[in-house]
């Protein structure tokens with residue numbers, strides 16, 4: 001298969017999530033005797049193009065009109081590159097960027113799309129894709145029928161691609177800025193800098209739930225413990241809804257999907273929607289005052305008790321070493 | 322102004338989902354169904370816009386499915402939709418076909434705005450809104466946590482992995498909802514009674530001039546379960562010991 005990977009970047013480097021999607025693309029290219037091309041969109045892309053070329057051949061859509069990731073423009077460029085039989089499959093990491101933009105491109109490319117794929121198999125000339133449904137209660141195996149297959153993959157399900165022996169080529173593609181749609185204006189991005197690792201990339205994630213009563217307590221308990229472990233902080237939906245944590249902290253079916261080496265669920269009940277986002281973590285610790293909380297069913301280690309007593313004790317004992 | 326709200330019927334989110342005997346679908350025999358939670362948020366937003374606007378605003382709920390959709394469309398009417406429309410299909414349709422059918426509805430209804438869920442919590446696809454916007458060549462503002470009517474269109478806050486992004490879109494547009502956009506109301510008894518009396522308009526795929534083109538074929542489905550054995554520890558010391566010396570993760 002000729003595979004086009006839509007890569008996300010921070011202006012200088014490919015994002016980890018995209019390197020994982022590239023891991024999927026590389027596997028599939030080997031299995032199908034195919035190729036992988038990476039498409040970068042944005043403005044001022046020389047540095048990131050060089051980074052991407054360490055992993056694959058690169059196409060660069062570099063134009064002032066693509067400075068911000070607006071869906072109508074980006075999707076048009078992607079569909080122009082991928083359409084007309086040029087590629088068999090378009091892939092990206094299942095992030096909000098891809099959910100917004102790559103899905104729209106999917107609509108321009110005939111709508112054969114599987115979201116959030118966690119495994120795949122090439123069998124009898126068919127690509128079998130496994131994806132969770134119903135908040136992860138079931139895994140479905142699906143086959144796509146359409147002119148181009150669009151696949152977003154869950155980053156935690158695939159290993160990051162390795163650097164290639166020889167760098168790939170870099171080719172600029174013409175962007176006809178005047179012909180691009182102009183109906184979405186980007187106004188700004190407000191992100192809360194926490195100074196901690198991103199929850200999807202961290203080796204350890206410390207998450208708090210409704211047991212935590214306010215932002216000060218969250219910072220004092222969850223934040224301090226996270227810092228002691230070099231961890232990212234996350235939370236259940238309950239805390240995001242209450243305004244205690246920002247939306248990008250939400251782990252779950254409709255938030256972020258994480259699979260760190262260690263996930264600590266502190267005062268989280270373990271609703272299926274939360275489990276959907278963390279149950280594939282390698283080691284799961286749950287602390288909850290309710291011995292029957294469902295979170296214990298997916299945990300490796302469970303401690304029953306009050307987080308307001310146990311977290312300070314944990315911090316103190318870890319500090320003590 | 323007219324607002325279209327695509328409304329999907331999904332299993333109640335509190336229910337345990339099991340795979341049916343065919344190994345290709347879920348067992349729906351015991352399941353209560355609800356309006357997809359994100360679509361309830363979309364309905365609420367549309368109704369609020371109509372309540373707050375000085376101009377008349379018509380909210381039209383649209384389902385794509387079988388007779389059983391009447392239940393959810395009545396809920397939409399009870400929440401404040403003016404009209405409800407059912408595009409009749411006898412089998413489940415994927416996001417591509419939902420979007421194609423909705424394009425035909427848009428051609429008949431000429432709405433200025435479509436508000437819909439970011440994701441149906443059964444297939445968890447997160448596609449139909451983006452497909453629809455692409456097919457209509459309309460702007461989109463996905464994962465909305467705030468929608469304001471402004472001169473020339475909408476200003477929308479979007480929940481992204483990196484934080485809250487703000488965009489402006491011209492109308493007509495497609496907006497998809499995130500959880501924090503609003504808290505959907507419960508329908509009052511009188512409005513439920515009124516909704517019962519309304520007719521639900523029906524359209525067939527033939528009338529819309531479309532045949533379904535399946536894009537996603539499910540070839541297997543299996544339940545997931547956790548095979549972890551939870552070791553209950555009795556103290557923080559024990560927990561630290563396990564994490565350090567057994568799991569070796571700290």
Ligand SMILES: Cc1cc2nc3c(=O)[nH]c(=O)nc-3n(C[C@H](O)[C@H](O)[C@H](O)COP(=O)(O)OP(=O)(O)OC[C@H]3O[C@@H](n4cnc5c(N)ncnc54)[C@H](O)[C@@H]3O)c2cc1C
Nearest residue numbers: 209210211236237252253254255267269273274289306307
């Ligand atoms: C469409 C939809 C999408 C959703 N998406 C998500 C999602 O992506 N992510 C998500 O997390 N949720 C999501 N939810 C919400 C989910 O269903 C739950 O409501 C939510 O996860 C509950 O959060 P919680 O566990 O923090 O709160 P609760 O369920 O209220 O649990 C709090 C827990 O803390 C324990 N506790 C209380 N006090 C203490 C104490 N002092 N010490 C120790 N333990 C204590 C209690 O025993 C309880 O188990 C979604 C829901 C819907 C309908």
Ligand SMILES: Nc1ncnc2c1ncn2[C@@H]1O[C@H](COP(=O)(O)O)[C@@H](O)[C@H]1O
Nearest residue numbers: 327328385437438440441446447448449
């Ligand atoms: N059968 C359907 N009938 C009406 N609306 C639908 C249907 N399927 C999907 N939608 C709409 O599309 C949104 C996204 O669905 P999905 O792409 O399946 O996750 C849902 O929140 C609904 O607003």
